[in-house]
Amino acid sequence: MSVALMLARHAWDMGEVPVAALAVRKGTIIAARWNEMEHLHDATAHAEMEVLRTCAVRASSWRLDGVTLYVTLEPCAMCAGALVLSRVDRVVYGAHDPKKGADGSVMDVLQHERNNHHPEVREGVLAAESRELLQQFFRERRKQVS
Numbered sequence: 001m002s003v004a005l006m007l008a009r010h011a012w013d014m015g016e017v018p019v020a021a022l023a024v025r026k027g028t029i030i031a032a033r034w035n036e037m038e039h040l041h042d043a044t045a046h047a048e049m050e051v052l053r054t055c056a057v058r059a060s061s062w063r064l065d066g067v068t069l070y071v072t073l074e075p076c077a078m079c080a081g082a083l084v085l086s087r088v089d090r091v092v093y094g095a096h097d098p099k100k101g102a103d104g105s106v107m108d109v110l111q112h113e114r115n116n117h118h119p120e121v122r123e124g125v126l127a128a129e130s131r132e133l134l135q136q137f138f139r140e141r142r143k144q145v146s
Helices: 002-013 047-059 077-085 127-145
Strands: 020-025 028-034 067-073 090-095 120-122
Touching: 002 020, 002 028, 002 047, 002 067, 002 127, 020 047, 028 047, 047 067, 047 077, 067 127, 090 127
Parallel strands: 067 090, 090 120
Antiparallel strands: 020 028, 020 067
């Protein structure tokens, strides 16, 4: 998760909301990305989605069995749905997202009873650091606007 936080800081430097994700299989990082919505002009360019796309290309498969995804913020509904569909084994995230979180904060996509796949979830890893980074980013943004 510390690597994801470092990448989230890079996202901030690039003008993006500081959220980052990385995928690990058998102890090796196979993909690491950050939000790129502003850069790519794409509402789906969340860190998780970018990591899943990269992993699928590298694995030559959309099925990502054996992958643990680390992300600094609780996945939204879009990302949580993609994580379920891609068969990621485990999701580890930092801060909860009280506005869009889909692991129980607003809705529960990751563990919904009708899913045919339920990734193991570990929440709150380096949550304070992840939350503070996001809060600081948005404080800075609000200063620039006013």
